[in-house]
Amino acid sequence: MNEMLQEGDSLYEAGVTQPSEASRLIAARMLATRPRQPIRLRPYQPQPIRQQTPFGSYEADFAAVWPDCAIGTVGYAAAILPAAHEQDVVITTTGTIKLWLNGQAVRTHLEPGPSDEPVHTNCRMREGDNEMIIKCVHNGSRFGFSVNVAFPRYPMMWAKDYLFSTRPTFPQNRLRGEEGFAYLGPFEPPAGTTTGDIDSLANRLDTPLPPEQRGWNFDLTIAYRDRLLSWSPGKPAIEADRPRADLAALYKDAKPNDCAYGVTYIEPTGDNKLHLSIAHRGALNIRLDGAEIYRSEQSGQYTLPIGSSSRRRELLVQSVRGESPDWEFTVEVRDERGERLETIPWLETNRGDAARWLYIGPFAPEEAGESLEVRYDRPYSIGPARSVFWSLGDGETWARPYRDGYFYGQWMYAIQVGLYGLLEAAEAARNEEQRSYVLDSMGEMAKYYRYALWDREQYGVSSLIPRALELNELDPCGLPGMMLIECFNRTQLAEIVPLVDVIAQAVMNGIPRFADGTFHRKSTMWADDLFMSTPLLVRLGRLKGDTRYLDEAIRQAAGYRERLQMPNKGLFAHIYFPDQQMRNDVPWGRGNGWIAFALTEILLHLPEAYPGTEMILGLLNELLTAVVNVQNATGMWHQVLDEPQSYEETSCTAIFVLSLARGVRHGWLAPELAEHARRGWRALLERCVDRDGNVYGVCLGSGCSMDRRYYFDIPTHMNDDHGTGIVLLAAVELERMEQSLAGE
Structure with missing residues (x-):
């Protein structure tokens, strides 16, 4: 995280200034690092070590697997975690355990009694297969563990579809590639071990047992006392080699x-x-x-x-x-x-x-x-x-479809922004391969939605698009729904329509609202959510010929203005707290960008002279007039817009460029604002994009806080999906603006 563009390596210094050429390079880099990932069938056996929630830890309850075990009994678990590239991760564990990653002991966690607080361990996974082994000791109150492998910014969210992706697979040769942790045991303690004190638990963790002594061969049968033990799962009882x-x-x-x-x-x-x-x-x-x-x-x-x-x-x-x-x-x-x-x-x-x-x-x-x-x-x-x-x-054993990777065919909202940028850039450049990448990504999710629902019913956590199955807030609804409609408009794919109907129902009837109908989250209201809702709503209105959705979008804009716009500034606070009836008065850059972007999307899809259009136009002008007043001398905008000490941030700069350019082209904004869009574009090329098309300085996903310093400290990440697609959209809109101003 917090990668820096090296001096002399910018796209501008490489001689690239035209939006079309910059767009080509950025899109090519996105596709090279986010290749198509086909859906693959893999055998699956329901296992005792599994996730309870889509992005939660894998949980092991050895007391249920081996009942009536004594304190000090040991069980092992092992998995191969594949990685498409090297990646720093945080491994979070509970339980009395010792953990090895790729042969190195990286954590010993002694936790007698019921407390069992999570422990975070920073590790680096290598490209290819990563071997994880966990040794777990019955500590008197628990015989089990939990383990989570996450991108560092989100230590409690299993890395699955955003920034990095991995899943545990069996280490036995016959089961390679199949999801799950293998397990081995129980290894009873020496006679007379009755206490779960720290010293005895430490001794059990540190004393090598036969699996360690024999070099972690997962296909061997191990003799222990009077029994033969093998890693489970083993060969099914009725499996036969004959057909x-x-x-x-x-x-x-x-x-x-x-x-x-x-x-x-x-x-x-x-x-x-x-x-x-x-x-x-x-x-x-x-x-x-x-x-x-x-x-x-x-x-x-x-x-x-x-x-x-x-x-x-x-x-x-x-x-x-x-x-x-x-x-x-x-x-x-x-x-x-x-x-x-x-x-x-x-x-x-x-x-x-x-x-x-x-x-x-x-x-x-x-x-x-x-x-x-x-x-x-x-x-x-x-x-x-x-x-x-x-x-x-x-x-x-069942066949189960899986998709590896963390972008193509994934539901997460930031990925949808990236796909929107790729689609607009592809059509501007008449790049059919890039266009089909986006349409196939959306279409395949629609085709497998029905299966994903069934899979969740069978196994608890779906192997595909788990975010699509939890439509109780706007993040998983708005942008996936918007992109599904964009896909349907181009392909007429039949499976999209019922899925869009499910999303529309969730947005209109399942999202918390204030008394005036404005959306909010459980205990907060975010500026982000105007963009997570209204671009979908106006497209629903067009798709279904139903003005209810257009009116809903206008109502949302009015409600967000009332609660989040900061008096005398024109900028928007990031968060409103309903219980306290107060804003945090932090004009987060991308939060204001989401508002501006949403307003331009509403205007793009409203019929001419539709009631409420003038309010949206006025709000867009108020906001972007305030925005251009805080553009800095380099042409960039800051992470906190009115705090020059906060870092220059790429995604908000790109959103303001695209919103200004779009507004000037359509006549919603004064022509003189075009110069601010040009300055912002040049700053992006000079300070945020390298000659290979990598995009730097994109703020990772934000939480919320009353403290301004919180936003100063959110790290950035190269090629984060909150920014790459938006830079593509900025390039497309700037080029369209220039063509429009030139009368082309």
Whole structure:
């Protein structure tokens, strides 16, 4: 954090002054550091060490795993945490533990009794795999721990979708890449250990036990006293390397005439001839790319040639349960050399033959058709209020979709600002690849929303877009909703409409309000939230042809003005405290930027001469007149606008540039304000962007405080998503302003 642009390395010093060229470089840098991340299927087994909330700690309760353990008993947990790049992190733990990261002991935490306060440890994760091992001792009141890995600014929020992303995965070779902590134990204490005092607990943590003595081999069985211990989870009881689908074991509640499906794929084989080996109990129907190639109402065995394959092909099996308790099938695809070819291309796994097929069911006769559309972006209904998803054939493991990374396909509001900038810049430059990046990012979230809801119901925390499932405040509603509408306007993607309706319902009926209808949070009101609401509201009004949403946006602007605008200054305070009925009177730069940005968005989407337009115009002029009066000599604006001692801040400078340029172009502002936009733009190139397109000096996400010094001390971060997209928008709007003033 707090990276500094090196002297001589600015974009301006590299000779770049044109907004279009700066935009190209910044966007290219954003895409290089935030590449597309495809959704991948991975096996998943419900585990005892898991998150209870989407961004909370992973919690281990070894007392539930191994009941009746004595004080001093030891259990281990281990995981591989992948990282796309090196990153400083804060690891927060509770419990009586010793923690190793990449072979180094980084924390010993002795906490006898019930207190168990969180302890923060600063660490650096390396690019690639990071091995975490936790040794936990029963301290008399607790046998368990919690662990959280976070970006330093947000030490209690698991790093998942913003700035950095990681997740714990099993360390056993067979389970590599699958989410979870492996665990091993229990290791009982020596006879006579009955106390949980500090010295005895420290001795248990410091005394190496067999897993430590043998070098942390997670695939070995360990002898301890009279038992053999292995890292859990182990191999499922019914997993088999041969390709038999034991549907009776998978679907114990299935009735006669119910059916289930299995799916696999055949990759291209050139001229190599293929055949199916088929054996089944119960009626069977096989389709290759949707065309029926085998049907039998009776149990049997058969060999079927299917020729060669020049492209990927889908093999779908439907099996119907008969009256017999035996219900199974075996289907193998083999080539001329006898090698098996079935595969699930999107399933990342080390399970080998045990993961060549996925299964789903059971479907009652009235729910089943002649075939099944195979999809991995939604659950399947199997009856009233019952849905299922694909699983492996062991009865314990489900396929689960994941998206790695921290920008593409993520819901967080700052990311949506970045996507807005990328979209506007792409269309200005006619860059179709960049444009499709944004539209695909939004579209894929809409397609998987229904699955994400189901996933949360099954596992407690969804593997995808968890912020989209908690729409009880404006941050997860406004900007994702705005960008979904922008995507729909360009793609007409059907899945977007019902999701936008969910968001609209949440905003209109689920957000706390003052008596006059103005939005607020639980105990505060933030300037940010005018931007987190009104750009969505005016787009909803356009999309649905409903003026309620336009009127709501105007009402919000009036309510924010009443409570947050500082008398005699024209600037806005960042926070209003409803209980005390007072502002904090800190004109935070980006908070004022959000207000200005929101007002220009309202004006962009209001019909001509719409009631309330004059109020919005007047408010925009009041605010930006006050803003230009605090622009400093370099052309920048400060983190606290009326405090020259606070640092020059990039995101607010970029927002004021885009708002001024947009306002001048549309005639909302006086033409002479164009010069302030130009000065701000030059300052951004001179002081905030390097020749590679990296953006410096962006304030990280803010909390709230009555103390001005709090805002002085918020760190900045290079290429933070609160700023990169806004700089792109500033470039686009400045270029449009200049073209408009030149009569182009």
